[in-house]
Amino acid sequence: MSSELKISTLVDQFKDLPGAMLPLLHAIQAEIGYVPDNAVPLIARGLNLSRAEVHGVISFYHDFKTHPVGRHSVQICRSEACQAMGSRELESHAKAALGIDYGETTADGKISLEPVYCLGNCACSPSMRIDDNVYARVDQTRFDALISELADSQEIAR
Amino acid sequence: MSRFYIPQDTTALALGADDVAAALRSAGIEPVRNGSRGLFWLEPLLEVETDQGRIGFGPVCAADIAGILEAVENNASAHPLYQGEVAEIPYLKSQQRLTYARAGEGDPLCLDNYQRLDGFTGLRNALAMSGQQIVDQVKESGLRGRGGAAFPAGIKWQTVHDCAAGQKYIVCNADEGDSGTFADRLVMEADPYQLIEGMIIAGLAVGADQGYIYLRSEYPVAHKLLNAAIDRATEANFLGDNIQGSGKTFRLEVRLGAGAYICGEETSLLESLEGKRGMVRAKPPLPAIEGLFGKPTVVNNVLTLAAVSTILAQGAAAYQNFGMGRSRGTLAIQLAGNIKRGGLIELAFGVTLREVVEEYGQGTYSGRPIRAIQVGGPLGAFLPESQWDTPMDYEAFAAIKAMIGHGGIVVFDDSVDMAAQARFAMEFCVAESCGKCTPCRIGSVRGVEVIDRIVANDNRDNNLILLHELCDTMEMGSLCAMGGMTPFPVRSALQHFPDDFAGN
Numbered sequence: 282m283s284s285e286l287k288i289s290t291l292v293d294q295f296k297d298l299p300g301a302m303l304p305l306l307h308a309i310q311a312e313i314g315y316v317p318d319n320a321v322p323l324i325a326r327g328l329n330l331s332r333a334e335v336h337g338v339i340s341f342y343h344d345f346k347t348h349p350v351g352r353h354s355v356q357i358c359r360s361e362a363c364q365a366m367g368s369r370e371l372e373s374h375a376k377a378a379l380g381i382d383y384g385e386t387t388a389d390g391k392i393s394l395e396p397v398y399c400l401g402n403c404a405c406s407p408s409m410r411i412d413d414n415v416y417a418r419v420d421q422t423r424f425d426a427l428i429s430e431l432a433d434s435q436e437i438a439r
Numbered sequence: 440m441s442r443f444y445i446p447q448d449t450t451a452l453a454l455g456a457d458d459v460a461a462a463l464r465s466a467g468i469e470p471v472r473n474g475s476r477g478l479f480w481l482e483p484l485l486e487v488e489t490d491q492g493r494i495g496f497g498p499v500c501a502a503d504i505a506g507i508l509e510a511v512e513n514n515a516s517a518h519p520l521y522q523g524e525v526a527e528i529p530y531l532k533s534q535q536r537l538t539y540a541r542a543g544e545g546d547p548l549c550l551d552n553y554q555r556l557d558g559f560t561g562l563r564n565a566l567a568m569s570g571q572q573i574v575d576q577v578k579e580s581g582l583r584g585r586g587g588a589a590f591p592a593g594i595k596w597q598t599v600h601d602c603a604a605g606q607k608y609i610v611c612n613a614d615e616g617d618s619g620t621f622a623d624r625l626v627m628e629a630d631p632y633q634l635i636e637g638m639i640i641a642g643l644a645v646g647a648d649q650g651y652i653y654l655r656s657e658y659p660v661a662h663k664l665l666n667a668a669i670d671r672a673t674e675a676n677f678l679g680d681n682i683q684g685s686g687k688t689f690r691l692e693v694r695l696g697a698g699a700y701i702c703g704e705e706t707s708l709l710e711s712l713e714g715k716r717g718m719v720r721a722k723p724p725l726p727a728i729e730g731l732f733g734k735p736t737v738v739n740n741v742l743t744l745a746a747v748s749t750i751l752a753q754g755a756a757a758y759q760n761f762g763m764g765r766s767r768g769t770l771a772i773q774l775a776g777n778i779k780r781g782g783l784i785e786l787a788f789g790v791t792l793r794e795v796v797e798e799y800g801q802g803t804y805s806g807r808p809i810r811a812i813q814v815g816g817p818l819g820a821f822l823p824e825s826q827w828d829t830p831m832d833y834e835a836f837a838a839i840k841a842m843i844g845h846g847g848i849v850v851f852d853d854s855v856d857m858a859a860q861a862r863f864a865m866e867f868c869v870a871e872s873c874g875k876c877t878p879c880r881i882g883s884v885r886g887v888e889v890i891d892r893i894v895a896n897d898n899r900d901n902n903l904i905l906l907h908e909l910c911d912t913m914e915m916g917s918l919c920a921m922g923g924m925t926p927f928p929v930r931s932a933l934q935h936f937p938d939d940f941a942g943n
Contacts, residue, residue, distance in 0.1 A: 302714030341716040342697035360618030362849045365776035400657050401621040402450050404479035404781025413659040417453035
């Protein structure tokens with residue numbers, strides 16, 4: 282199915298829901314991995330909004346990506362509870378180990394690195410999230426182990 | 440065979456609870472996946488039902504299982520991770536648990552378990568009352584909004600109740616974004632029916648038949664559990680049409696946020712639910728009168744709505760008996776950051792900060808002295824030791840220009856650089872401001888720059904004056920707490936820890 286067709290199907294599915302925009306954007310992102318530019322006019326037509334309004338919503342929220350991202354999302358918590366437990370060092374290490382900054386994806390397309398402001402795991406900081414899994418008390422060794430497990434599971438998957 | 444419990448809570452999972460469950464299965468035991476009791480320093484906490492009561496082992500990892508199984512058969516108390524009877528652990532036993540009374544007892548999705556532990560008693564009582572009678576109960580209880588602003592819940596409900604009949608909404612603010620907080624998450628993951636019950640009661644009270652839980656996307660486990668709980672509650676006719684034969688209707692849906700801290704502010708949350716940018720609205724009109732889609736709307740925090748089920752089950756007077764001054768009931772204290780024993784501590788208002796961090800927390804995780812404590816999230820003040828004897832009460836905290844907020848306590852040891860923390864407060868505001876008010880949107884950017892200049896000893900005295908004036912402008916010129924309170928951590932850091940700003 283082309284991405285336009287996928288998006289149109291989702292727009293039809295969500296358009297009558299009150300306040301459909303966020304559920305629709307989440308669904309598009311879950312399906313395609315990001316919200317591509319060609320989604321904007323389709324959403325605008327389906328929800329009876331201007332393209333500017335749709336763009337405005339997409340650009341407002343940290344979660345919505347407008348470009349392809351890595352196969353895995355790695356988020357490091359930047360909030361105060363994690364800072365109190367060394368997350369500033371963890372984030373420098375993560376950037377150096379992956380060779381990317383926040384908002385970037387590794388050259389092999391495997392990992393995108395993002396900051397996150399609190400994962401609600403603040404009693405056992407520092408925290409990070411890989412896809413839908415949260416990890417506690419992450420030091421540099423644990424970070425490296427989790428990232429290499431990710432590499433291993435990728436190879437097994439292939 | 441004894442019954443084993445291992446939590447499916449985010450923190451327990453983050454510490455390896457699934458591996459422990461897998462090890463139990465390999466040993467031929469299917470564990471109950473309960474919620475956490477919030478004793479996070481003991482997670483993963485393995486509980487075993489025995490003739491001597493429910494005993495605990497923690498923190499356990501998969502490799503400990505063989506030894507624990509052997510100990511359970513022979514002499515449990517000899518095992519090094521043995522914690523004794525769970526209900527007798529002093530950290531838990533000394534608490535005054537109302538909202539978290541059921542947390543960790545069993546499978547959070549088991550409706551029978553919920554009802555066996557007094558669940559839906561509040562709803563059954565409410566179904567026999569008029570809307571006004573329910574509102575009166577909430578008013579008499581003295582319950583104030585637990586999200587941070589501490590507005591009396593009953594007055595908000597009365598306003599929505601008094602609006603002409605028609606479409607009204609109950610919106611639960613589950614966008615728990617403050618660093619150091621996890622109380623909402625714990626309710627949703629350990630006892631989701633309690634929140635659902637509170638929302639149905641709110642609907643009955645004000646005449647609303649539709650509810651939304653606005654949940655932050657950072658909580659995937661809570662998302663899964665809430666959706667499953669709503670499905671089961673609907674199947675059992677606690678949600679939907681003709682609830683338990685009462686003729687009343689209430690529908691409930693979870694809506695996911697998208698990573699914007701500002702959407703925890705109630706008007707911004709409503710904009711987001713409507714499908715717009717999460718921009719703060721000017722008040723008036725109050726959301727109670729013109730809220731979601733322009734209709735009268737109750738917006739309450741998870742803990743506020745959860746408390747309502749307790750109030751309706753046990754009566755307003757019972758709830759009112761807890762607390763001090765105008766802060767009635769219990770406070771869900773969340774102890775976090777650099778702390779040895781972090782977790783959820785539910786106590787009546789009035790306990791001092793020092794008692795919490797020293798007696799429950801047992802000092803820092805790093806073993807170094809505590810230097811600063813931030814209470815109330817990223818917009819809360821940093822408190823030096825001279826202020827740790829302040830009782831946890833909304834008014835007492837307001838009096839020292841601090842706030843209890845949502846009850847999060849973040850502890851820092853003496854390695855903290857308070858100038859860096861002040862800078863972060865401004866930086867966070869840059870990242871999370873909705874952009875509506877100039878003092879917040881631009882002021883925070885300038886704030887970062889000015890702090891950098893102060894620390895670099897660049898025209899220091901004048902820049903200090905400038906920073907204070909900037910803080911004044913943000914406090915007075917912003918519509919909501921984001922810009923209005925970002926100066927709190929900045930000013931408190933400057934006032935109490937000036938040496939950290941001395942530069943090189």
